[in-house]
Structure formats: C-alpha cells, structure tokens
Amino acid sequence: MSKKRETELSSLERSEFIVRKERLYGQLLAACAVLTIAVTVGIILSLSGQALTFFGHVSPIDFLTGQNWSPLSNTPSYGVIPLISGTLIVTVGSAVIALPVGLGAAIYLSEYASSRVRGIVKPLLEILAGIPTVIYGYFALVYLTPLLDAPLPIRQTIIPEWLSFSLPVIPDWVPLLPEFTLVVGEFVLVVPSISTFNALSASIAVGVMIIPMVSSISEDALSAVPDSLREAGYGLGSTKFDVSTSIVVPAATSGIVSSYVLALSRAIGETMIVVVAAGESPKMPTFPNILENFTESIETMTVAMVNIASAESLGETVAYESMFAIGLTLFAITLTMNYIETLQRSGRFQYAEIKGKAFEAILIAATLVGLVALILLFGFMFFDAFGPLSASLEWYLLFLSTLVAPVSAFTLYCRRNPAARTANARASAAVFGGLVLSLAAYIVLRAMSPYGPLVYLITVSSMPLSVAVYGRYAENSYFVGPAMVLAMLLAIVWTFGSEVLLFPLLDAVFGLGNALLGGVPVLGSIPVPVGRGLLVTAIAVGVPTLALANSVLRRRTSRAGILAVFAVLGLSAAGTAGLDRLIRPILEVLPIWSAYAGVIGLPVTGILALLITRQRGMRAGMTAAVAVVGGGLAVVAIASAVSMDPSLWVVLFFGMGVPTAYVVGEAVISDRDGRVGVAGPFIILGGILVGAYLERLLSVTGPDSWVTPTLLTNSWNGLTATEAGAYPSIVGSIMIVSFMALMAFPVGVGAAIYLEEYAPDTGWKGRLANLVELNIANLAGVPSVVYGLLGLALFQNLLNFAPGLVFSAAATLGFLILPIVIVSAQEALKAVPDSLRQASYGMGASRWQTIRSVVLPEAVPGILTGTILALGRAIGETAPLIIIAVPTTTFTTPGGLFSSGAAVPLRIFSASANFAPEYRKGVVAALAIVLLVLMLTMNAIAIVIRNKYQR
Amino acid sequence: MSEPDQETQAGSTDETGNSSLIETHVTSDTSVDTQGENPTSVVETRNLSVYYDEEQALDDVNLDIYEQEVTAIIGPSGCGKSTFLRCINRMNDLVEAATIEGELRFRGTDIYGDNVDPVALRRQIGMVFQHPNPFPKSIYDNVAYGLRVQDRTVTDEIVETALKRAALWEEVKDQLHTSALDLSGGQQQRLCIARAIAVNPDVLLMDEPASALDPIATSKIEDLIEDLTSEYTVIIVTHNMQQAARISDRTAVFLTGGELVEFDHTTTIFENPADDRVEDYITGKFG
Structure with a gap:
C-alpha cells in the first residue's frame, strides 16, 4: 500500500503556469478595485482642471462671497452664495x-x-x-x-392682530402675504401665494x-x-x-x-x-x-450646472468653466x-x-x-395616464370576467398549493421575462440593423476559440482566460465603434504604408476603403497564425512572448472589426429575418442544447436543438404565408417561446404536484387577448388612455399630443442601460471579489484595500450631476467625442452605478459562509478555484439583485445625461454605440416644461408611468430573486 | 493498539475504569517499543510555535505522526489542538494574524519552505471539519470536487469507491444528483469524508468530526475512521476522551498555552500517563 502511495506522491509544488495564471486573475481583479480610485481621481482632475481656469478669470473670493449669480447675462456675475x-x-x-x-x-x-x-x-x-x-x-x-x-387652510397663517401691529418688522412680513390679508376681529388672516x-x-x-x-x-x-x-x-x-x-x-x-x-x-x-x-x-x-x-x-x-449645460453653443467660455467650479464646490460639500x-x-x-x-x-x-x-404619486399619474374614469361600466365588467376573475381564482388556488406557486413563478418569469427581453433585443437590433451584431457574433465567438487554440500550444497559456475577456471587450467596443475609433487609425496606418511604398503601382491603385479591409483581414488572420506557428516551433516563455500575446489579441480584435466590413456585405444578401434569427436563435439554441444535454444526454440535447430550429423555420413560413414580416415573430419565438416551452415542459414532465401552476401566465395573457378581442367585437368604450401603441412606437411629434411618441428615447434608454451594464458589471463584480476574497487586512495592500473601500463609500455619495461633469471632461474635452453619444452616456452612468454594484456584490460575497471556503481550501483548491466554483455560484443571486437595482437607478438617471449633452429630442433611433441617442427621462424632463394640459397631464404622465412600471418591474424581479435564494 | 471492546463502555464504568488506572500510575517507557515496529513518520514537527498576533497558541511542539495510524489530539478548549492540526496543511495561512516558528516536515520536506505551495500540499493532506460543510452542489459533484480542482479525470467508479469507503454508498446511490444539503448531518459528515478521500490523500486531518453529530452518527464515523487506517494516516482532534481511547493508536495531550504535555501510545496515555497533569485531565479533575 505504501509503495503505491509513494509512486502517486507528486511534488509539493504546482505547475508554474497555473500559479502565474491565477496570480494574473488576482491582479486583474485588483485592477478593477483600483479603477474606482481612478474614477475619483478623474472626477477631481476634471473638476479642478476647468475650475482652475475659471478661477483665473474670477477670483475665488468673489466666487465664494458674491451675492449675484448671472453667468449667462451680458454682464455676467459669478457669486455662488x-x-x-x-x-x-x-x-x-x-x-x-x-x-x-x-x-x-x-x-x-x-x-x-x-x-x-x-x-x-x-x-x-x-x-x-x-x-x-x-x-x-x-x-x-x-x-x-x-x-x-x-x-386649503394649511396655507393660511393667522396672526393675532396685536402681533401684527406691535412688531416693527411688519413691512417685511408683508411679502409673505402678497395675495391678500383679511382682518377679522382681532386676527389677521394671511394667505400667501405660491409661485408656479x-x-x-x-x-x-x-x-x-x-x-x-x-x-x-x-x-x-x-x-x-x-x-x-x-x-x-x-x-x-x-x-x-x-x-x-x-x-x-x-x-x-x-x-x-x-x-x-x-x-x-x-x-x-x-x-x-x-x-x-x-x-x-x-x-x-x-x-x-x-x-x-x-x-x-x-x-x-x-x-445652475444644468442651466449652463443646456445653454447652447457655449464652448470654452467662463460660464462653461463656472459649471466645473460649482461642481467642485458641491463635490467638496x-x-x-x-x-x-x-x-x-x-x-x-x-x-x-x-x-x-x-x-x-x-x-x-x-x-x-x-x-x-x-x-398619491402613483395615483395621480395613473389617473392622468390611463384615464380610467372615461371607460364604460361594460368595459370594466368585460375585463373583470376575462382577466380579473380567472386570475384571482388562480391566485387563490396557488396560495393553497405551494408547488403550483413555484411553477407559476417560473413560468411567469419565462413568459414575461422572455417577452420583455425579446422586445428589448428586437428594438435595439432594429435600431442598429441586425447584420452588425450577427457579424459580431460570428467573428467574436470565433476569436476566443482561436485564442484558446493558440493558448493550448503556447507556453503563455495562463493568459488565455483573462485574454479572452479582454479580447471580447475590445472587440465589442471596436466592432460598434469602428468608425470612430478604428478607421481613422487604420487609414493613417494605410496612408503611411502607401506613402512609403508609393512607388509600387499595384498598392497605390487600391482605393483606401478596400485597402484597409484587406489590411485588417491580413492582420486578423496573419498575426495569430504567425504567433501560433512561432510558439509551436519555439516553445519558449519570455517577456517578449507575453507582449506578443497581447499584441495578437489587440490585432485580432482589430481584425474582427475589419472582418465586419468584409463579411457584412455577404451576410446582407440574406433576408433580414435570418439575421434576427441568427443573433437571437443561435445562442438560445446553443444554451438549450447544453442544458438538455446535461440533464438528459447528448441525444435529447441534439433533438431539442433540431426541433427548435425547425420551429423557428415554421414560424417564418407561417408569417410569410400571411404576408407579415417574420423578424419580430422569429425573435419572440426564440426569446420567449423557447424558454417558456423549456420551463413548461420541465414542469409537466417532472413536477407532479405543481404542473397546474404553469398555466398562470397564460391565464393572464389569454385574459388580456380575449378581453381586447371582445372589446373590439362588442365595441365597448374603453378608457381614454395616453399609454398607447403610438406613444411607444412613434417618434416625438411636436404638433399634436395624440401623435407624440417616445420610440427613439425608449431605444436610446435600452441601449444606454444595456451597454452600461456590459461595462459596469464585470468591473464592479471584479472589484468586489478582490476586496472580499483577495485583499489582506494588513500591509500596504491592506491599506490600499481600505482606501478603496473608503473611496467607494464616498463615490456612492457623490451627486449624479458631478458624474456628468466627469463624463463631459473625459469624453468630450479629452477624447473629443461628439456630444451626447450613447457610448459616453453608458460609460458615465457606468461610473455612477459602479459603487452600487461593488457594494451589493460585496454584501453577496460576505453572505457566503466561510465554512464553504474552508472546505474548498481543505480540498486543495486554490483561491481562484474556490472563488469560481464555490463562492461565486453561491453569491450570484445576491449579485444579480444588486445589479438589477443599480440598473433600475440608472434607467431613470437624468442630470448627468443633460450635462454630457444627450439630446432631449431625437427623431431617429441611435444607429450604434457611437451615435447620439436620447433617453426616456430626458423626454419627460423636456416635455414637463410644456404647459399645454394634454402634455402636462397626458403624454408626460403616460411616459412617467411607463418609466415607473419599468423600474418597478426591475425592483420586483430583484426582490423575487432575493427572496428565492435568501437562506 | 487499543482494545475497543474494553473502552467502548460509556458512562459510569468508564469512570471507575479510569480511577482504577490512576492508582496503578506506573510509567513504562518500554511499552512504546513493544507496540510499534519501527514505524515511518509522515509528519514531524520540531520546535513548532504558533502565535496569533501576540498570543501564543502553540509552544515548542515536537511530535512525530506515524504512517497508517490514527493519532488523536486531545486537550482542553483553547489548548491549540486545532491550531496544530491546521498547521499541518497550512490552513493557518488563511489567518493573517498567525505567525509560525520552527519546523514542520511532511515526508521529509519542510512544508513552510519556499518551494512548497500550500495548495499543492493540501492536495495530499485532506481535511474534515468540525461541522459538516458540504458544498451546495449535488452529492456526486461534492465527491468529484477535489478531482476537478486538481484537473484529474472524474469517473463514476472513483466517486462510487469513495462513497463506499465512507460507508455512504448504500444510502445515497439512488440520489447521487440531488443536493448534498438534503442529507442528514451524519450523512453530510460522511460525505465530507468521502469528498476528502476521493482524491486519495496521504494524510487525513479531522477536526472534531463527530462533535456536531448524534451518538449513532458518531459511532458510524468512528467505525469508518478505524477502517480508513488500513490506507491512510489519520490525525484526529477530539474533545471526547472516550473517542480518542476507542479509535486512536497514539494520543497527544495538549494543555492550555499550547504545550504538548505527553505523546504516547493511547493505552499508555489512558492507563499509565507519565505526567500528573495528563492524569488530572483524563480523570476530569481539570480542563
């Protein structure tokens, strides 16, 4: 026995690659944590830089003691008091x-x-x-x-008459009662007016x-x-x-x-x-x-800051700089x-x-x-937005019988049967979650054209694959994991922002090459757009191939090798963007529904096949995948047969239909007690559909609602309130929030993991971690408008981006919610019992393995809850968007990350200034209700997740 | 070897048995040699001291752990038993305040040496904790966890063997893919043992593995530990002296301040301890 053991005994060391790989993961996480300090430094720099210029024009003493603030008048005055x-x-x-x-x-x-x-x-x-x-x-x-x-009596003040005469300050009191004062007996009735x-x-x-x-x-x-x-x-x-x-x-x-x-x-x-x-x-x-x-x-x-920011074409004036001076004052306070x-x-x-x-x-x-x-808040807006009083009694009776009664009965049934309740919750999540996500995806894809994301899906998913293959043979394999993440991020930014970021760069490179090789006639005759396409393709295909060949032949680790890996990654990301230009024309020949089907259907089918394979084996998984693809084609065939555009239906099929079928199928097969519960969402949907059909059939008078399809699908129309719609703003909001989540979520969770799992209590690293934590607490308290100034200074002044890009808005809000994401992720990680970590370490798992396979899976519900709440906060955030000059009104949807977009809260802000009653109490109330419902839904989802997984 | 039959008698008989032993009180150094046949030591400590900040938890401990034996570590609360155990697989590294002095050799290598990776070390020295701490995964995934983190192939046979060795297979073979958290406390602890032995470690550390369990589950764990000796070196911390007497080959007694007072064959410790303080502790006069 002991002989056998001795042969099995390995050394007390681990593979150098793995140790280095895991150290790199730790460093990347630490970088996320340190990024929060960079945000603070960025805020301070951007504020103080412009503020210093301002104080060159206006002395700080005048600023802090001045009693008149009129930066935009002809004789400006900058007193902040x-x-x-x-x-x-x-x-x-x-x-x-x-x-x-x-x-x-x-x-x-x-x-x-x-x-x-x-x-x-x-x-x-x-x-x-x-x-x-x-x-x-x-x-x-x-x-x-x-x-x-x-x-109302509450606004009336009654002053005893003797007081009004015995006090010498009476003349000063008078402005309090500009409306009228009434002397009744020995009392003076004071009725103050209140301005709009x-x-x-x-x-x-x-x-x-x-x-x-x-x-x-x-x-x-x-x-x-x-x-x-x-x-x-x-x-x-x-x-x-x-x-x-x-x-x-x-x-x-x-x-x-x-x-x-x-x-x-x-x-x-x-x-x-x-x-x-x-x-x-x-x-x-x-x-x-x-x-x-x-x-x-x-x-x-x-x-004052918002006023200056929304004043047009200010440029680098003193008034513009004064905004930063106020920001600095506010930040300091x-x-x-x-x-x-x-x-x-x-x-x-x-x-x-x-x-x-x-x-x-x-x-x-x-x-x-x-x-x-x-x-009150909900009630008032609800009444104005939906106009429930204008509906006839028949309408209420109709929906009472088709919707309210069945749903109530079903709810009662579920209350008695907990298994059905769980099944109902899961089915509802699949149906309604799928519906919302599918619609959001369809809206964003429609705005940007689905071909771009399809190309991105193909090229970017092939890239990690090539990196992984490269890593298998290269000595620097420990780079592969983090490098893949990095490459994906780079590729996302570059694919969507190739016009802004990449093409000028490539044109410069290509122009340089052309100038150097100007004598070569063939190269000189290639038009620049074709040339840069060829160039990036060559880079994308060539460099990884070369690097791969090199490492296979030489099998060597060196600093140069490490640099090479990063070079390969950067260049293949560039190549991806280039391939976008090459592949895209080919894909654009395909009908548009196939692009939608590809973008949504490929990942959904893949995940479903994986899930079913894991549960019931390879055969079942493949069958399911084939069935899903077949179903998708059937949907297209039916939609084409009744001459409808199949795009939306295909998206709904994959995004809502497939998850629903999976959840319902699973419940029906394996959940004997709860299977009735899956009927819940269908009772609601069916009730709405039947009710709506009968309403039309019987021509029942419904409520005179402002929340209409027009509101959600039209562009803003200044002429009449009934035609006004917020579609471009809705698209803008969805794009801003989703890209923001894409940026803030990995960094925030990474920082939280570093702070909770890696950072020691003592030593310089411990002090750094303490500093980061203090900094995060402070960042969470910085007013959102100050983040707007950070975005303004960073993207418009420093990087020279156009004002109000979707990217700048997403990044600005990303900085804003970063502390919220970090703190909630930290809470979720803290809640994972330490005994599990001990067990994992005791099994010989490294820190990274412990985090990945024990800590994170346990913390995911908590992290998700916090993130969803942060997204809910971001979706209604307005002030920073005004500061970075996101337009309040656009008539077209943003075409991508680097075009300017609008957002729903900005729409509300700008429309609330309209005093026509059909706007004040109609369209705006409807928009506010839409935004509130969106936010409430997110909160509800977060609460459901929290309750479900809370121990 | 101790005689379990004699010692498993719990309660009052135990007390009388022990008190009779006190009266004899004869130190016999020779008994050590007669029982052990020149065993190989797996773990050796030389002048091992541990401090938590300023507080000393272990004081100059010299101790050899022999191959394929059960070594019990007993002593009053706060005497450093667990600290000692956690030094062996460097779990104390996770406690920032801990500093370690002296030498601790595992198969001849100083495990606090520069070229020793604590993670690699723990892959050869498994550990079972006081409270059952299965991962919130399936039973199968719990057993496979160690293999997966070590990049070793997971086969159904390995999982089955480990569960059989931990005497759990018959109870769970039909529910391998259900959550480990659905098991009873005793089953969970045996699952933790199965999880630890699935990777075939050299040494198995057990930190009061039965203290959170009921008597029936405890006796199952004890039987299991005796079986494990045929393949593993087991070091078990326990506060239950009957348990130490029942299952261990040798016993180390720590007393307050982290001092190793006596280390000898279990029978010697319980029948004929050399140190008066050990005798007092065992008879319940102190501790």
Whole structure:
C-alpha cells in the first residue's frame, strides 16, 4: 500500500503556469478595485482642471462671497452664495420632512411592526428611493404645487392682530402675504401665494425621496441592537415605549446619524427635482421671514450646472468653466458630509415623554406618510395616464370576467398549493421575462440593423476559440482566460465603434504604408476603403497564425512572448472589426429575418442544447436543438404565408417561446404536484387577448388612455399630443442601460471579489484595500450631476467625442452605478459562509478555484439583485445625461454605440416644461408611468430573486 | 493498539475504569517499543510555535505522526489542538494574524519552505471539519470536487469507491444528483469524508468530526475512521476522551498555552500517563 502511495506522491509544488495564471486573475481583479480610485481621481482632475481656469478669470473670493449669480447675462456675475442658499433651503425643507418621519418609520418597523408588515412595508418605502427623480420633479410641479396653492387652510397663517401691529418688522412680513390679508376681529388672516416654481414643493418631493434612506438605514441599525438588551429592559419591568426610546434608539444612534448624514448629502446633490419644480431664479434668502423663501422660485447649485449645460453653443467660455467650479464646490460639500458620516460615532437623542399607544400611533403615522406619498404619486399619474374614469361600466365588467376573475381564482388556488406557486413563478418569469427581453433585443437590433451584431457574433465567438487554440500550444497559456475577456471587450467596443475609433487609425496606418511604398503601382491603385479591409483581414488572420506557428516551433516563455500575446489579441480584435466590413456585405444578401434569427436563435439554441444535454444526454440535447430550429423555420413560413414580416415573430419565438416551452415542459414532465401552476401566465395573457378581442367585437368604450401603441412606437411629434411618441428615447434608454451594464458589471463584480476574497487586512495592500473601500463609500455619495461633469471632461474635452453619444452616456452612468454594484456584490460575497471556503481550501483548491466554483455560484443571486437595482437607478438617471449633452429630442433611433441617442427621462424632463394640459397631464404622465412600471418591474424581479435564494 | 471492546463502555464504568488506572500510575517507557515496529513518520514537527498576533497558541511542539495510524489530539478548549492540526496543511495561512516558528516536515520536506505551495500540499493532506460543510452542489459533484480542482479525470467508479469507503454508498446511490444539503448531518459528515478521500490523500486531518453529530452518527464515523487506517494516516482532534481511547493508536495531550504535555501510545496515555497533569485531565479533575 505504501509503495503505491509513494509512486502517486507528486511534488509539493504546482505547475508554474497555473500559479502565474491565477496570480494574473488576482491582479486583474485588483485592477478593477483600483479603477474606482481612478474614477475619483478623474472626477477631481476634471473638476479642478476647468475650475482652475475659471478661477483665473474670477477670483475665488468673489466666487465664494458674491451675492449675484448671472453667468449667462451680458454682464455676467459669478457669486455662488445665492446658489448655496438655494441648496440650503431645499435641504432644510426636505430634512424637516424626512428626518423625523424616516426615524419614526424606522422605529415602528423595527420595534412595533410584525415581521409580516415589515416585509411588505420596507420594500414599499424603498421604492420611493428608486423612483427617477425627474418624475418626482414632474409630480411636484404638476400635482403638488397646485395642491398647495389651492384654497386649503394649511396655507393660511393667522396672526393675532396685536402681533401684527406691535412688531416693527411688519413691512417685511408683508411679502409673505402678497395675495391678500383679511382682518377679522382681532386676527389677521394671511394667505400667501405660491409661485408656479417654488422651493416648497421641491423640498417636499426631495423629502419624500430621502425618507427611505433614513428609514432603511436607521431600521437596519435598530434591528442590529441585540435582543438581549431589549430583554434586559423588559426584565427590569420597562414598557415597550421605554425600551424603544431609552435603550434601542440610543444604542443605534450612530447608525441613525449615519442615515441622516447620507440622506442630507443626497438632498444637497439632488438635481432633477429642483430643476423641474423649483425653477431657476438665483436669489439671496430673505430674513427674518424664512418661510417666504419656500414660496418662491430659487436656484440651487445643481440647477445652475444644468442651466449652463443646456445653454447652447457655449464652448470654452467662463460660464462653461463656472459649471466645473460649482461642481467642485458641491463635490467638496458632499465629500465632507460623507467623511463626517464615516467618522461620526457619538451623539444622543432625547425624546419627549410620549407614552404608550400615542407613541405607537405617531410612529404608524410616520410610516404612513411615506406610503401615502407613494400612493398619491402613483395615483395621480395613473389617473392622468390611463384615464380610467372615461371607460364604460361594460368595459370594466368585460375585463373583470376575462382577466380579473380567472386570475384571482388562480391566485387563490396557488396560495393553497405551494408547488403550483413555484411553477407559476417560473413560468411567469419565462413568459414575461422572455417577452420583455425579446422586445428589448428586437428594438435595439432594429435600431442598429441586425447584420452588425450577427457579424459580431460570428467573428467574436470565433476569436476566443482561436485564442484558446493558440493558448493550448503556447507556453503563455495562463493568459488565455483573462485574454479572452479582454479580447471580447475590445472587440465589442471596436466592432460598434469602428468608425470612430478604428478607421481613422487604420487609414493613417494605410496612408503611411502607401506613402512609403508609393512607388509600387499595384498598392497605390487600391482605393483606401478596400485597402484597409484587406489590411485588417491580413492582420486578423496573419498575426495569430504567425504567433501560433512561432510558439509551436519555439516553445519558449519570455517577456517578449507575453507582449506578443497581447499584441495578437489587440490585432485580432482589430481584425474582427475589419472582418465586419468584409463579411457584412455577404451576410446582407440574406433576408433580414435570418439575421434576427441568427443573433437571437443561435445562442438560445446553443444554451438549450447544453442544458438538455446535461440533464438528459447528448441525444435529447441534439433533438431539442433540431426541433427548435425547425420551429423557428415554421414560424417564418407561417408569417410569410400571411404576408407579415417574420423578424419580430422569429425573435419572440426564440426569446420567449423557447424558454417558456423549456420551463413548461420541465414542469409537466417532472413536477407532479405543481404542473397546474404553469398555466398562470397564460391565464393572464389569454385574459388580456380575449378581453381586447371582445372589446373590439362588442365595441365597448374603453378608457381614454395616453399609454398607447403610438406613444411607444412613434417618434416625438411636436404638433399634436395624440401623435407624440417616445420610440427613439425608449431605444436610446435600452441601449444606454444595456451597454452600461456590459461595462459596469464585470468591473464592479471584479472589484468586489478582490476586496472580499483577495485583499489582506494588513500591509500596504491592506491599506490600499481600505482606501478603496473608503473611496467607494464616498463615490456612492457623490451627486449624479458631478458624474456628468466627469463624463463631459473625459469624453468630450479629452477624447473629443461628439456630444451626447450613447457610448459616453453608458460609460458615465457606468461610473455612477459602479459603487452600487461593488457594494451589493460585496454584501453577496460576505453572505457566503466561510465554512464553504474552508472546505474548498481543505480540498486543495486554490483561491481562484474556490472563488469560481464555490463562492461565486453561491453569491450570484445576491449579485444579480444588486445589479438589477443599480440598473433600475440608472434607467431613470437624468442630470448627468443633460450635462454630457444627450439630446432631449431625437427623431431617429441611435444607429450604434457611437451615435447620439436620447433617453426616456430626458423626454419627460423636456416635455414637463410644456404647459399645454394634454402634455402636462397626458403624454408626460403616460411616459412617467411607463418609466415607473419599468423600474418597478426591475425592483420586483430583484426582490423575487432575493427572496428565492435568501437562506 | 487499543482494545475497543474494553473502552467502548460509556458512562459510569468508564469512570471507575479510569480511577482504577490512576492508582496503578506506573510509567513504562518500554511499552512504546513493544507496540510499534519501527514505524515511518509522515509528519514531524520540531520546535513548532504558533502565535496569533501576540498570543501564543502553540509552544515548542515536537511530535512525530506515524504512517497508517490514527493519532488523536486531545486537550482542553483553547489548548491549540486545532491550531496544530491546521498547521499541518497550512490552513493557518488563511489567518493573517498567525505567525509560525520552527519546523514542520511532511515526508521529509519542510512544508513552510519556499518551494512548497500550500495548495499543492493540501492536495495530499485532506481535511474534515468540525461541522459538516458540504458544498451546495449535488452529492456526486461534492465527491468529484477535489478531482476537478486538481484537473484529474472524474469517473463514476472513483466517486462510487469513495462513497463506499465512507460507508455512504448504500444510502445515497439512488440520489447521487440531488443536493448534498438534503442529507442528514451524519450523512453530510460522511460525505465530507468521502469528498476528502476521493482524491486519495496521504494524510487525513479531522477536526472534531463527530462533535456536531448524534451518538449513532458518531459511532458510524468512528467505525469508518478505524477502517480508513488500513490506507491512510489519520490525525484526529477530539474533545471526547472516550473517542480518542476507542479509535486512536497514539494520543497527544495538549494543555492550555499550547504545550504538548505527553505523546504516547493511547493505552499508555489512558492507563499509565507519565505526567500528573495528563492524569488530572483524563480523570476530569481539570480542563
């Protein structure tokens, strides 16, 4: 026995290649983490660079002490105090609402609410923080201000007559009551008017927005107070009130203060609400009647930046530079606040002696404030967008019987049968998820033409293959994995951006070659476009071949060899882009539906075949693949037979039909108890279809809705509201968010893996990791408008890109959501129990193997949840897009990454300025509802994933 | 070799048995030579000390582990038992605060030497942990995990053999592709043993493998460990002295401060310990 073992005994070393490969993975992950520092440095550089030029024109003292802000007038003046005071007014106003209400809600949720209530209310409140701020702004302007202006008693102030005469400041008080004052007996009734743009409704909206920041973070802090402390209190005979106020809240003080500082920091940096609702009149605050400041239009720092950015053709003027100076000031303020947040560790809260039930009632009321705000916001917009009152009773009865009744019955059935509920959830995910993703894919492909992505799919998927083959023979094989990722990214950027990035470069190279070899007649006579196609093809095919041959022959590792690998990768990526130009004309001969089928169908069929092969063997997998392809062809045949364009149907077949068939099939075959559950989504779809058919058949009057196919498929038409559509903006939003995810997701997850799994606690690496973590926390608090300045400086000033490209927008938002992705991925990694890592290491797995096969699979649901929430945030983000000059209105869809696009929130922003009622309360409300529904769907998906996988 | 029949009697008989042993209290150095026939040592430590920051966890430990024996490590809580075990496969490397002094040789190589890769080392020294920690994968994938990370071919035979050796095959052969988390605690722990032996390691470290299990599952694990000795060198940390007496060939006693007080044949330790403190510990007067 021991003889046998000795022969098996290998050395106590591992293959040098593998060790180096894994070290390289670690370094790449570390690079992701360090990138976040680069973002901060980039922000500081881009802000301070332009700001320094500005301070060359305007002295910092004048800037910081000036009382007049008018950068765009003929006699410009750059005093920032009116802007700071404007910001302060909104911050104070929102704090008055959010801080007490948020804390009350937090105490209620943590101490009084049952876990069931908490489970429902907390996510509902968190929705408030996720609503795009441009929608809050719209809500404040269109619904809140008229509400406040209506003759309601709350806006009337009654001053005792003796006060109005005995105080010498009466003349100063008068502006508070410009409408009228009524002297009744010994009282003066003061009725203040409120201007269309005013700080009050903006403050309320900002306050509502930051309530969940206070309530969620405080609730976490309160829940973290150990139960033993509470029990100690109860054991001494304390009441719930005593325990809450004198034990739990003081113990959680630092968390509560944290939540306050973060919420205020968010309020300071808030842009879109104030842009839309508070107007743009910089003014000095009035004293002593501070309330008056709220009734009038003001201007905050963020608004001033947006104003300058949206003013046309400014160029490198002082006004343009002043935007960066404000940005720097804002950055400094929020950074200080975030820093205070990380430092603060003390503080005491005192509570009035309110006892028992009264206290609980107040807490419930605080919680309700948030919920009521949510209901109001949705309610108003819903009514205006869908016009439910205009529908006839018959219409309601019709859909009650076709949709509501069957769905309710089915829901009741599922509640009794958990297996069916699970099956229902999976089938719904397949049907509705497939539907949404297919439509999104179809829309993007249609905008860019599907041939490009098809070429990309063919060439790029062949490239990693060639790299892998190369790696098999080369000594530098440890490069293959990371190199593949790198090559894919390069190829994506270059394929989509070949006109902007690659062609000028190649033309220069080709021109140089032509000039050098000018005497050669053949080369000289080749037209440049053909020549560059030939050149890149030669590079793409030739260089990898040469390198491969070289390494096979020489079998040598050297620094030059390493460089060669990277050269090969770069060049083959270039080659891919070149092949795009060569292959594409050939592919374009094929009918367009085949391009759609290729782009969507190939990966879907591949994944399905792989899944089924793994479960039921090779034969079944191949059969399924053949069946799917056959089905696709059948769809095309049927669509052509009834003379419809098969493209959309083919996309729906592969994107929605195939996943649905897989999920339903699996449930029917193997899930005996739950198979009925898969009917759920079909009952909903069927109910809608039957209802719609009957509605037309019986000519029932439906609601006069603004959410119509026109809205979603037309381009923006300024002439009539009924023809107005947001299709180009929808396409732009989808493209921006998907490319952003493509960029931010790998980097964010990589950085999180480095910080959680690699970074040591001590040494210079430990200090670096601490710095990165602190930096990420600070980045998360930087106002989004400042990221806009980063994008502006980086892409337009430094790289000279055209304004408002889809790529710049995607990258800018990518920087913005990077900290969110990192933090949530870190949380997900932290939640993986350490015993699993220990088990894996104990089995002789390396760190990389442990991460790849044990840690990541466990953390994926959490990472996905965080990422989806971050995407939801990005889809409504407006301010940075205004700063980088993304157009608010386009009439055509963006043709690719490097063309300029629009976005839905910008559409809302620009349309909310239109005061015609059919826009104000029609089209815009409909667009806002579309955006909200999109965001809510993403949140719901994230919550479903979180609940399903939470242990 | 210990006589399991005599020792498996639990409870009060054990106590009387031990107290009678105390009275005899005779040190016999000769017994070591009579029982071991010049065995090969697999692991040797020389002046091994471990510190966590300033705190000393192991104090100058000199110990030889012999091939194809079960070596039990016993001692009170916090005496450094687990630390010692985790030094052998360098799991302590994962604890940043730990510093190691002295020498620890595995088959003659100093494992803290420059050319030793801890990952490669752990591929030859398997480990089973206190709490069953199967991966949230299928039973099959759990057993195959070690082979996969070592780039070795996974065959159904290897998986079957490992599960049979861990006495789990009959219970799970029809559900190899269901989640390992559906197994009971005892089954999970045997799966962890199967997972560890599937890669055919040289040494198997066990850190209180039965402490989280019920008595029936515990006795199954103990039977299994005895069987494993025919092929593996097993080092087991336990706080259960009856268990050490039942299953081990030699026993090392650590006391507070990380000091190795006595190391000898298990029968000698339990019947005739040289050190008074060991005797006190074994009879329950301290610890």
